[in-house]
Amino acid sequence: MAAENIGSYKYNRMEEMKEFDESKMGAKGLSDSGITSIPRFFIHSQETLADLKPRLKPSQKPITIPIIDLSNMNSSPPAHRAQIVTQVKEAATTWGFFQVTNHGVSQSVLDSTIKAIKSFHEKPHETKSPYYKRGKGPGIRYHTNDDLFRARAATWHDTLQVFIGSAPHIEEEELPEVCRKEVVEWDVWARMVAEMVMELLSEGLGLEAGKLKELTLSGYRVMLGHYYPWCPQPDLTLGITSHTDNGGLTVLLQNQVGGLQVRHGDDWVDVMPVHGGLVINIGDFLQIVYNGEYKSVQHRVLANSSKEPRISIADLFSPSDWQASGSHGPLPELVSPEKPALYRNFTHREVLQLFYDEGLVNKSLVDKFKLVS
Ligand SMILES: O=C(O)CCC(=O)C(=O)O
Numbered sequence: 001m002a003a004e005n006i007g008s009y010k011y012n013r014m015e016e017m018k019e020f021d022e023s024k025m026g027a028k029g030l031s032d033s034g035i036t037s038i039p040r041f042f043i044h045s046q047e048t049l050a051d052l053k054p055r056l057k058p059s060q061k062p063i064t065i066p067i068i069d070l071s072n073m074n075s076s077p078p079a080h081r082a083q084i085v086t087q088v089k090e091a092a093t094t095w096g097f098f099q100v101t102n103h104g105v106s107q108s109v110l111d112s113t114i115k116a117i118k119s120f121h122e123k124p125h126e127t128k129s130p131y132y133k134r135g136k137g138p139g140i141r142y143h144t145n146d147d148l149f150r151a152r153a154a155t156w157h158d159t160l161q162v163f164i165g166s167a168p169h170i171e172e173e174e175l176p177e178v179c180r181k182e183v184v185e186w187d188v189w190a191r192m193v194a195e196m197v198m199e200l201l202s203e204g205l206g207l208e209a210g211k212l213k214e215l216t217l218s219g220y221r222v223m224l225g226h227y228y229p230w231c232p233q234p235d236l237t238l239g240i241t242s243h244t245d246n247g248g249l250t251v252l253l254q255n256q257v258g259g260l261q262v263r264h265g266d267d268w269v270d271v272m273p274v275h276g277g278l279v280i281n282i283g284d285f286l287q288i289v290y291n292g293e294y295k296s297v298q299h300r301v302l303a304n305s306s307k308e309p310r311i312s313i314a315d316l317f318s319p320s321d322w323q324a325s326g327s328h329g330p331l332p333e334l335v336s337p338e339k340p341a342l343y344r345n346f347t348h349r350e351v352l353q354l355f356y357d358e359g360l361v362n363k364s365l366v367d368k369f370k371l372v373s
């Protein structure tokens with residue numbers, strides 16, 4: 001009897017998910033349909049849901065990730081740059097996350113990028129559905145949850161993914177017309193910011209500023225244009241489940257609707273949207289390359305309880321030879337008898353195996369390639 005119940009539940013769940021996926025309506029379509037309760041495959045475990053409650057007592061002062069002002073980074077005396085390097089190092093060591101302001105990207109570029117991604121998601125079904133697909137590798141696609149059929153529960157957001165291979169530019173005409181110009185422009189700006197931050201991170205460890213450029217860490221990029229629609233039951237699901245980013249560096253542009261939270265000790269800390277700010281975080285790959293000096297930290301997004309949609313654009317930067325057969329591991333400059341390598345070398349093939357065979361959920365490269373001492 002119990003087994004039958006479990007069996008029929010599993011069967012229905014899969015059927016329901018398939019039906020939802022095939023409808024290509026996305027989480028936004030569900031939200032717009034006027035439902036008052038979410039489909040059960042979006043409902044997370046009791047354990048996950050219990051962890052959504054804030055642990056900070058109301059009397060405690062809210063804390064947030066460091067905000068680093070990059071103005072006059074190069075025009076002021078070198079001591080000013082050194083100060084910025086110290087702040088970046090401190091933030092990447094203790095938080096793995098920080099926001100940068102006065103990074104050289106104008107407010108109008110930030111605003112038009114957010115607007116363009118919002119417009120794509122708010123286009124009618126006929127415009128979006130040709131892009132609704134799942135798959136691997138380079139390409140452009142839109143869907144709800146990359147790993148819908150593998151995850152324990154779905155999450156309340158839709159994403160427009162643009163994979164940009166090692167090629168110097170995107171196939172522009174493949175992009176949805178509504179955001180084509182902005183996606184291409186944003187790619188250039190985000191890359192500029194990523195390279196600037198990579199220089200600061202390298203300098204923080206006494207490496208040459210260009211060390212990671214040498215590794216062409218921004219040669220393989222993925223842009224994730226997320227849309228978190230209003231959720232009628234935000235206490236039962238999430239926007240994105242807790243994860244670490246597996247690549248090198250992530251540059252995240254968000255609108256003013258919060259929801260991103262970062263793990264800090266035993267707490268989940270809100271990342272308050274800062275006008276004109278960009279969120280930067282260290283991915284697993286960079287933690288390994290920097291031999292554990294900088295941290296790749298768990299983060300998640302709460303389901304959106306406001307009527308205003310949350311828009312975020314995450315650009316994930318990885319090495320251009322990510323696809324090649326080369327082996328990766330801690331930089332030799334950072335390994336010494338006092339600081340032995342914490343991770344073993346690995347190949348791209350091993351990483352692919354992790355993602356596509358075992359699924360992305362709860363898989364961290366850092367744990368996988370850690371050397372036991
Ligand atoms: O929407 C956000 O703020 C976070 C997105 C994110 O964590 C990701 O795309 O990896």
Ligand SMILES: [Fe+2]
Nearest residue numbers: 243244245299
């Ligand atoms: Fe992330």
